[in-house]
Amino acid sequence: MAKTRTQTIGAVRRTFSPWTDATATPLIRFENVVKRFGAFTAVNNVSLDIYEREFFALLGPSGCGKTTLMRMLAGFEDPTEGRITLAGQDLSGVPPYRRPVNMMFQSYALFPHMSVADNIAFGPKQAGMAKADIDARVEEMLTLVKLESFAKRKPHQLSGGQRQRVALARSLATRPKVLLLDEPLGALDKKLREETQFELMDLQMELGMTFLIVTHDQEEAMTVADRIAVMNHGVLVQVDPPAAIYEQPATKYVADFIGDVNIVECVVDGCFGGDLRLSTPITPHPLQIAQGDAGGVKTGDKVWLAIRPEKLRISLEAPDAAAGNCFAGEIFDIGYLGDLSVYHVELPCGTRIKVSQPNLSRMVERPISWEDKVYVTFTPHAGVVLSR
Amino acid sequence: MATAGEKGIGRLFVIAVPYLWLLVLFLVPFLIVLKISLSQDVIAQPPYAPLLDLSQGWAGFVDFLSQLNFDNYVYVLDWNNEFLDAYGSSLIIAAVSTVLLLLVGYPIAYAMARAPRTLQPTLLMLVILPFWTSFLIRVYAWIGILSQDGLLNQALQALGLIDAPLEILNTDLAVYIGIVYSYLPFMVLPLYAALEKLDGTLLEAAEDLGCPPMRAFWLVTFPLSLPGVAAGCLLCFIPAVGEFVIPDLLGGSDTLMIGKSLWTEFTVNRSWTASSAVAVLLLIVLVVPIVIYQNIQARQLEAGK
Numbered sequence: 001m002a003k004t005r006t007q008t009i010g011a012v013r014r015t016f017s018p019w020t021d022a023t024a025t026p027l028i029r030f031e032n033v034v035k036r037f038g039a040f041t042a043v044n045n046v047s048l049d050i051y052e053r054e055f056f057a058l059l060g061p062s063g064c065g066k067t068t069l070m071r072m073l074a075g076f077e078d079p080t081e082g083r084i085t086l087a088g089q090d091l092s093g094v095p096p097y098r099r100p101v102n103m104m105f106q107s108y109a110l111f112p113h114m115s116v117a118d119n120i121a122f123g124p125k126q127a128g129m130a131k132a133d134i135d136a137r138v139e140e141m142l143t144l145v146k147l148e149s150f151a152k153r154k155p156h157q158l159s160g161g162q163r164q165r166v167a168l169a170r171s172l173a174t175r176p177k178v179l180l181l182d183e184p185l186g187a188l189d190k191k192l193r194e195e196t197q198f199e200l201m202d203l204q205m206e207l208g209m210t211f212l213i214v215t216h217d218q219e220e221a222m223t224v225a226d227r228i229a230v231m232n233h234g235v236l237v238q239v240d241p242p243a244a245i246y247e248q249p250a251t252k253y254v255a256d257f258i259g260d261v262n263i264v265e266c267v268v269d270g271c272f273g274g275d276l277r278l279s280t281p282i283t284p285h286p287l288q289i290a291q292g293d294a295g296g297v298k299t300g301d302k303v304w305l306a307i308r309p310e311k312l313r314i315s316l317e318a319p320d321a322a323a324g325n326c327f328a329g330e331i332f333d334i335g336y337l338g339d340l341s342v343y344h345v346e347l348p349c350g351t352r353i354k355v356s357q358p359n360l361s362r363m364v365e366r367p368i369s370w371e372d373k374v375y376v377t378f379t380p381h382a383g384v385v386l387s388r
Numbered sequence: 389m390a391t392a393g394e395k396g397i398g399r400l401f402v403i404a405v406p407y408l409w410l411l412v413l414f415l416v417p418f419l420i421v422l423k424i425s426l427s428q429d430v431i432a433q434p435p436y437a438p439l440l441d442l443s444q445g446w447a448g449f450v451d452f453l454s455q456l457n458f459d460n461y462v463y464v465l466d467w468n469n470e471f472l473d474a475y476g477s478s479l480i481i482a483a484v485s486t487v488l489l490l491l492v493g494y495p496i497a498y499a500m501a502r503a504p505r506t507l508q509p510t511l512l513m514l515v516i517l518p519f520w521t522s523f524l525i526r527v528y529a530w531i532g533i534l535s536q537d538g539l540l541n542q543a544l545q546a547l548g549l550i551d552a553p554l555e556i557l558n559t560d561l562a563v564y565i566g567i568v569y570s571y572l573p574f575m576v577l578p579l580y581a582a583l584e585k586l587d588g589t590l591l592e593a594a595e596d597l598g599c600p601p602m603r604a605f606w607l608v609t610f611p612l613s614l615p616g617v618a619a620g621c622l623l624c625f626i627p628a629v630g631e632f633v634i635p636d637l638l639g640g641s642d643t644l645m646i647g648k649s650l651w652t653e654f655t656v657n658r659s660w661t662a663s664s665a666v667a668v669l670l671l672i673v674l675v676v677p678i679v680i681y682q683n684i685q686a687r688q689l690e691a692g693k
Contacts (some may be wrong), residue, residue, distance in 0.1 A: 076592055096595040109593035113611045122607075126598035173597060 016226060016239075018051040022347040025088075027052040027210055028073065029179065033082035035068050040070040044234035045082070057225035059218060061257070065234035066214045070180050073212070074103045087177065097126070102176035102322040106183040107282050108167035116149040116166050117142070123174035141169040144203070161192050162194050168191075168200075172207070179204075180214040185220060197223045217286075218258050222246070251388050255306040260342075262312075262353050263303045267387075268297050276385060278305060282351045287325045290380040297387050307383035309356040312376050314343055317369060319377050327353060331368060344367065346378055356361045420669075425664035426456040436661050450661050460665035471666060474649040475673065481560070481645060482628035485567040489575040489624050490617065491570060497579035497616070498609075501586070504550075512580070515573050527566055527637050534638070559638035566634040571627070582616025583609070602604040615688050622681045626674050646670055 005304060016190045020191055026049035033041040043065040055147045055327040058066035061287065067360045071077045073084060075096035102123070106361045111118050120141050124134045138333060145165035149338065155163055171179055183328035185193040185199070201224050215221050221228050222242040228254075229239040238250040252263060266278035269286055278287045289305060297303055317327055333344040343355045368374060427436040438455040441448050464471045500511045518526060533539045534557040541553035555563050586609060596605035632647030639645070646666065654663035 074596060076595075094602075096592070097598045101596075103593070103596045105589050105593055107587070109587065109589040111593075111608060112592060122599070123597035126603075136624055155629050169599070278486070 001232065016053070017103075017239070018054065019049070019227060022103045024051060026050055026106055027054075027087055028212075029085045030069070030073075033069070033072065033084060033205055035077060036064070036080045037074060038180065041234050042331050043072070043079075044235075046236050047082075048229060048236060048239065050210065050212060051313050052210055054294070055201065055212070055224055055226045058212065058214045058231060059221040059228050059257075060216065060294075062216055062230035063221065064231040065180060066231045067323065068234075069231070070103075070182060070214050072210060074101055075179070079384060100177040101180060102174060102178075103180040103182060104167050106186055108163050108187075110163060110170070111165055112155055114154075115151065116153050116155070119155070119166055120131035120170045120173050122170065125256050137173055141173050143344040144172070145169045160187050161196070164188060166204075172209075176209070177283065178210045178212060181211060183215055184213065186215075186217075193220070194223075200224055205356070218370055219267055230257060232257075232386040247384070249306060251305065252304050253388050255384065255386060258303070259356060260309050260354060260356070262307045262309065264307070266303050266305050266353075268299050268301045270299050273296075275301075278303065278385070280305070282347050282349050283327050285326065288380045289319045289383055289385055291326075291385065297385065301387065304386045305383045305388055307378060308339075309342065309354040311382040312353070312355040312378050314345070314357055314376055315354045316366070316372060316374060316375050319375055324380065324383075325378050329374060329376065331370055331372045331374055334368070341368075343374070345374055403676050416546055416613055421664045423456070423462050424663075425668045426458065426658055427661050428455075428459065429528075429659050429661050430483055434660070435658065452692040460661045461669070463662055464669060466667045471646070471649055473664055474644045474646045475669070477644040478629050478631075479673070481563060481567070482625050484632075485571070486621050486625045487627050488564060488568050489571055490621060493572055493575035493620060494617075497570075497576045500576070500580050501583035515576050515580075516659075518573065523570065523634060527570065527633055530562070530566055530569065530638055531557060534565065552590070557638060558643075560639065560643055562638035562640075563635050563645075564645055566638040567624075567631065570634065571624045574623040574627075578619035578623060581614065581615040582613045582619075586612055615684070618681060618684050621675055625677060627672060630670055 011049065014123075015053055028048075028050040030046050033046045034041065046065075046069060058069060060066045068077060072079050073086075073091075074092060078092070086099070086101065111122065114122070117138050120138045121134050124137050129137070138151070139148075142151055145168055147162060147165055147169070150158065150162060150166075155166065158166065162186070170182070181200075185196050188196060195221060199210070211224075213221070213224060216378040222245075225242060227239060227241050228245050230237045230245065232253055236252045238245060240248070240250075245254060246258055249258065255261045256263065264280055264282060266280040266287065267277045269277040271277075271291065274291050276289050276291050278289055280287065287305065291297075327345070327347055329345040329347040331343055332346040335342040335344075338359070340356050340358045343357070345353045345355055347353065353376055398569060415557060419427055424436055427438060434457055438452050440452050463469060484569045496515075500515075501522060525526070531538070536553045536555070536557070538557070540556070541550070545551045545553065558563075579642045590608050590612070591604050592599070594608050599607060607674075623643075630647045631645060635643045635645040635648050636651070639648075650663050650670070654664060655658055657663075
């Protein structure tokens with residue numbers, strides 16, 4: 001039963017991409033939204049469309065404006081400029097208690113003087129539902145978050161994970177159009193957090209609701225979201241599905257914020273065909289890089305080459321001259337993580353390059369060790385050329 | 389490293405200090421008052437008998453005990469002697485004052501807790517400021533405000549709101565004004581402490597779930613401030629029941645309060661024994677709300693936060 005459900009969810013998720021459909025109308029629209037607190041601009045001219053049934057993540061470091069953006073949607077802050085619409089309705093001037101948007105707070109904000117059942121019933125009661133309906137809804141929500149036997153407990157009698165579930169059940173109880181999740185898993189330990197991420201995804205599909213999550217944890221955003229908006233200093237830097245954010249970062253900032261990356265400053269030597277030839281002070285040989293999306297760069301431009309550590313190959317033997325791009329260096333440090341090892345390779349000029357290799361075999365004849373001379377190679381498609 | 393024994397002595401010492409304090413400054417005096425309340429008035433120095441004479445040994449002690457009786461309690465609890473009326477009227481005045489204090493104090497505490505963080509120490513200071521002047525002087529000052537030709541009547545007449553001066557001083561109203569004024573900090577401070585630590589996101593959560601701010605106050609803020617309400621009410625109610633200075637200075641001759649009755653019994657009737665009985669009964673009356681309060685507190689502690 002659970003298996004079939006997961007399969008459906010997977011199938012639905014694979015084909016879900018309304019943002020590529022020009023005829024689709026977004027559920028939530030931020031239109032040139034600006035929010036200033038005194039002289040400080042928290043959110044700077046953000047325009048963003050979020051579609052129905054989408055699981056959307058706002059990702060960025062603390063203080064980047066992602067929480068402010070979410071709080072404006074919930075109604076706790078008013079935009080200084082611009083407007084926010086929900087299902088075509090302008091939300092300006094609509095108080096939080098009249099918005100069909102519910103929020104799950106980072107601190108959970110459970111009412112300490114109410115039982116779990118009363119906490120969940122709070123929203124439906126405010127909506128003026130009949131007593132019998134409220135009871136049924138509470139029952140349904142408790143089943144949904146698997147806390148049936150905890151209805152009479154007070155929040156302080158629950159574990160962190162259970163509180164998180166109550167908070168989730170409470171914010172879902174009124175069936176809002178949009179559920180806002182403010183760092184919802186921040187207080188949970190790693191294992192529970194990972195489990196809960198998948199549960200959240202299943203729940204979101206099952207309920208067919210739109211989820212907007214705010215997080216500073218890039219793994220969390222990558223796992224749960226259909227699309228991620230990376231924010232920095234109040235500006236949207238890139239809005240794309242997780243794979244595009246990771247493999248096609250728009251800027252150095254995004255490349256660096258999401259995952260591990262080596263960023264090498266280069267100068268464009270020439271363009272021919274689909275390739276760029278880059279020269280960089282860290283190696284005497286020019287680098288051949290497939291141009292990809294970084295169009296518009298011309299000979300003489302200063303650019304940055306971003307290469308993920310897992311896209312590099314490391315070996316003890318010198319590669320063929322024709323093998324492509326190559327750095328020669330020495331192992332400076334090794335991080336053994338079990339499933340993979342991270343090697344820090346120091347180049348003659350002092351620059352260090354991170355390379356990660358999966359540990360595919362249990363026995364290796366001659367493992368790479370400290371101070372080994374090694375060769376780091378990569379294909380023209382391994383890296384991305386960024387102009388900013 | 390301290391040995392177990394040294395640790396035990398250290399712990400004992402720390403615990404002993406407050407217990408010794410209570411023993412010497414509360415329990416012993418109380419036992420003396422209790423003993424006097426069970427004695428009889430005599431014209432002597434001290435003005436009561438029997439006196440405990442330990443030189444007679446055990447027989448003397450038994451003799452001493454046999455002379456104690458409850459005559460003073462019978463006297464105090466006699467309906468004809470106005471003490472019961474005074475207890476009743478004290479409880480009513482204290483209860484009404486406490487309700488008034490809550491009505492005045494809650495908005496003040498709420499506004500303080502909602503004020504900008506940087507302003508809160510100043511506001512707190514202003515609440516405590518009256519303590520810098522003697523309580524007695526502040527109550528005296530109210531005579532100047534409330535009397536026939538006092539500041540209040542002059543102001544109201546100058547404004548043309550009244551033709552003849554209002555008679556406020558020497559009425560129960562003056563007692564209420566005096567109690568509310570004097571005890572306000574004891575109501576505001578515990579309320580402020582409870583409201584100040586209230587998590588603002590709880591109110592946001594309530595609003596988010598469809599609850600307008602006014603209703604959120606009654607569903608979230610007020611229930612969560614109840615420990616502060618209980619503390620404030622008891623801090624005001626208990627001393628107000630036994631209040632003597634305010635009814636004596638501001639109240640009329642017909643303002644009946646147990647503190648005043650005790651004073652009269654002690655100084656005018658010169659009966660140490662009967663006034664001790666009044667005091668012991670007052671203590672018993674007040675122990676009831678204190679026990680209730682402790683129960684509430686214990687439940688709060690159990691509830692975690």
